[in-house]
Amino acid sequence: MPLPLLKKVLPAHARLTLRKLYWLSRSWLYAGRKVYCLLCEGSFRTFLPFGTERRPQALCPRCHTVERHRLLWLFLQEKVKITEKPLEVLHMAPEPRMQTRLKGLLNLRYRSADLTSPVAMDHVDIQALPYPDGLFDLILCSHVLAHVPDDAKALQELRRVLKPDGQLLLQARLHPHAQTLENPQALTPQQRLQAYGQADRFRNFGQDFGQRVAAQGFSVEAMEYALSRTPEEQTRLGLGKKEIIFVATPLVHEAK
Numbered sequence: 506m507p508l509p510l511l512k513k514v515l516p517a518h519a520r521l522t523l524r525k526l527y528w529l530s531r532s533w534l535y536a537g538r539k540v541y542c543l544l545c546e547g548s549f550r551t552f553l554p555f556g557t558e559r560r561p562q563a564l565c566p567r568c569h570t571v572e573r574h575r576l577l578w579l580f581l582q583e584k585v586k587i588t589e590k591p592l593e594v595l596h597m598a599p600e601p602r603m604q605t606r607l608k609g610l611l612n613l614r615y616r617s618a619d620l621t622s623p624v625a626m627d628h629v630d631i632q633a634l635p636y637p638d639g640l641f642d643l644i645l646c647s648h649v650l651a652h653v654p655d656d657a658k659a660l661q662e663l664r665r666v667l668k669p670d671g672q673l674l675l676q677a678r679l680h681p682h683a684q685t686l687e688n689p690q691a692l693t694p695q696q697r698l699q700a701y702g703q704a705d706r707f708r709n710f711g712q713d714f715g716q717r718v719a720a721q722g723f724s725v726e727a728m729e730y731a732l733s734r735t736p737e738e739q740t741r742l743g744l745g746k747k748e749i750i751f752v753a754t755p756l757v758h759e760a761k
C-alpha cells in the first residue's frame with residue numbers, strides 16, 4: 506500500500522507500531538558486535554547513515570534513534586543519575602524510544618508533552634504550559650525551540666514550571682553562523698521553507714543559542730559530553746561529533 510494511503514487509513518499509533526515492527530524485523534541484518542546502542546541495549550555491526558547529508562554511523566538499526574538521543578541517554582544516566590533519584594520529569598516532544606525508557610523508570614514521575622504528537626501524554630502549547638509553577642526537577646527539550654513561533658516565551662514557560670534548583674536540558678541544531686537567523690518576512694510555510702530550509706521552522710539557531718537561553722533567566726553550561734569518552738568509545742556508542750547538551754538552571758534572583 507502506498508505511504509500516503511497508509512497515512513489516511515491507519516491511525517498514528519498503528520503507524521508507529523508498524524514502523525517499530527519493520528525496524529525490529531530488519532535489525533537482524535545488522536547483527537554484530539562493533540557498535541552498541543545505549544537506548545535499546547543492542548549490539549550491531551554498524552549504525553546506519555541518516556539525514557539529508559547522510560551522516561555515517563547515525564541511525565540505530567533496531568530502535569531508530571540517532572547520535573543525540575544516545576548521547577542524552579548517557580548524560581541522563583551518568584550526570585543526572587536518572588535511574589537512581591525520585592524526580593518529576595517533563596519531556597517535551599518525546600522521542601518514542603526515550604519515552605519508553607523513561608516511563609520504565611519507577612523512580613520518576615514522568616509527563617511527556619507536545620502540541621500534536623500522538624505519542625505525547627499531554628497536548629500542550631509550550632508557549633503557555635498548563636502546569637503549576639516550580640513542578641519539575643528535570644525538563645528535556647531536544648530540537649523543539651526552532652519550531653516554536655516565540656522561543657523566548659517558551660523558555661520563560663519552561664523556567665516557570667521548573668523548580669528553582671531544577672535543570673532544563675536542551676539540544677538544538679546549531680548553524681555555523683554566529684547569530685541566529687530569523688526573517689520577519691517569512692510568514693507562510695512556503696516562505697519559511699525558503700528562509701530556513703524547512704517549512705515548520707521559525708528560525709535557524711546560530712552559535713548564540715546558549716546566550717538566547719541565558720537571556721530568559723538561566724545560567725547555561727554547554728557540554729560536549731561525548732568527550733567524556735575515548736574516540737574509540739565515542740564511535741562504538743555512536744555519540745556523534747560536536748553534539749552539545751545545554752544544561753540550563755534558573756537564575757534564582759531573576760525577576761519573573
Ligand SMILES: [Zn+2]
Nearest residue numbers: 542545565568
Ligand atoms: Zn537502538
